[in-house]
Amino acid sequence: MRVLEAADKNFPAGLKKITPKVKKLYSKGNFTKNLFIKSLTVVGARKMTQYGQRVIDNLLPPLVDSGITIISGFMYGVDQAAHKKALELGGKTIAVLGWGIDWSVGASDIKLYREIEEKGLILSEFENDLKPQLWMFPRRNRIMAGLSRAVLVIEAAQNSGSLITAGFALKFRKKLLAVPGPVTSAVSQGTNGLIKSGKAVMITSASDILNVMNWHESVKKKKSQPVNDSKDIIIKLLADQSLTVDEIALSVGQPVDKVSVKLSLLQLKGWVEEKEGKYYSKMDLT
Known part of the structure; x- marks a missing residue:
C-alpha cells in the first residue's frame, strides 16, 4: 500500500483543485501519473440492464484502444461492468473505493478486486479497514469526478447516486457526457434528464466521446466483421x-x-x- 499526501509531487493534479479538499490518498496497485492524462470516469445504475451492458460493450473498446484510463467506483452494476470490460480489453482501470483501503470486499468481488490491484490501481481517501457508510460515497464521487477529464453516465434513475458524480463534474468544470436510454426505462430517467436540460453532451458512440474530448482514435485494426451472408x-x-x-x-x-x-x-x-x-x-x- 502507498500513501500520497496533497503536498506530494505525484499527487493527482485534478484533486488539488476540488472541494472538499482531498488531503491524503491510499493506493494499491500500479500508481503512475500518466494514468490520469487521458481518463474517463464511467458511472451508472447499480441495477444495470442488458441495454447498459451493451452500451459498455460497444463504447469501451475504441476508448481502451485509444489509451484512455477507465475510472469507476467498484460497485456492482455499471461500475464493475466498466472495470471488467477495461481489463478484458487489456486496458487501464482505476477503482475508487467508498470505504477503507484495507476493508475486505465480499467473496463475489474478490476476483475483480485482485485483478484491478494487479493490473490497475485501487484508491481510497479512507485508511485501514473502515467499513462503508452512506456518507462516504458522495466523498468518493467527488474524487472520481476530480481525477478524470470527463464523466460519462450510463443509465441512472432520477435519484441515482451517479447524478451526484455528475453534479461534481459540473462543479469542477469537467465535461459531462450521458448516454440516452429508453423513455420507458426507470434507470434512464436521470441520464435523459441530463441531456434534456443541456447539462450533459449526448453520447451515442465512442467517436462522440473522442471528438468531444479531442482525443485521437487508435489506428488499430477493428475486429473483422462477419462475411456478407x-x-x-x-x-x-x-x-x-x-x-x-x-x-x-x-x-x-x-x-x-x-x-x-x-x-x-x-x-x-x-x-x-x-x-x-x-x-x-x-x-x-x-
Missing part, C-alpha cells in the same frame, strides 16, 4: 434490437434449426450473446 444479416438485425430465435428465423426466412446453428457459431466468435432467450449483437457496426 445470412450471419451478417442476423448481426444487422440484432444491432438495433434483441430477438428470439423464432423472431430471427421469421425475419431472415430460414428454418429455426438452421438459424440456431448460425447463432451458435456467432456466439463462439463472440459476436452475439444470448440472455433470457433473446439474442444481442456485440459487434460495433458504426
Whole structure:
C-alpha cells in the first residue's frame, strides 16, 4: 500500500483543485501519473440492464484502444461492468473505493478486486479497514469526478447516486457526457434528464466521446466483421434490437434449426450473446 499526501509531487493534479479538499490518498496497485492524462470516469445504475451492458460493450473498446484510463467506483452494476470490460480489453482501470483501503470486499468481488490491484490501481481517501457508510460515497464521487477529464453516465434513475458524480463534474468544470436510454426505462430517467436540460453532451458512440474530448482514435485494426451472408444479416438485425430465435428465423426466412446453428457459431466468435432467450449483437457496426 502507498500513501500520497496533497503536498506530494505525484499527487493527482485534478484533486488539488476540488472541494472538499482531498488531503491524503491510499493506493494499491500500479500508481503512475500518466494514468490520469487521458481518463474517463464511467458511472451508472447499480441495477444495470442488458441495454447498459451493451452500451459498455460497444463504447469501451475504441476508448481502451485509444489509451484512455477507465475510472469507476467498484460497485456492482455499471461500475464493475466498466472495470471488467477495461481489463478484458487489456486496458487501464482505476477503482475508487467508498470505504477503507484495507476493508475486505465480499467473496463475489474478490476476483475483480485482485485483478484491478494487479493490473490497475485501487484508491481510497479512507485508511485501514473502515467499513462503508452512506456518507462516504458522495466523498468518493467527488474524487472520481476530480481525477478524470470527463464523466460519462450510463443509465441512472432520477435519484441515482451517479447524478451526484455528475453534479461534481459540473462543479469542477469537467465535461459531462450521458448516454440516452429508453423513455420507458426507470434507470434512464436521470441520464435523459441530463441531456434534456443541456447539462450533459449526448453520447451515442465512442467517436462522440473522442471528438468531444479531442482525443485521437487508435489506428488499430477493428475486429473483422462477419462475411456478407445470412450471419451478417442476423448481426444487422440484432444491432438495433434483441430477438428470439423464432423472431430471427421469421425475419431472415430460414428454418429455426438452421438459424440456431448460425447463432451458435456467432456466439463462439463472440459476436452475439444470448440472455433470457433473446439474442444481442456485440459487434460495433458504426
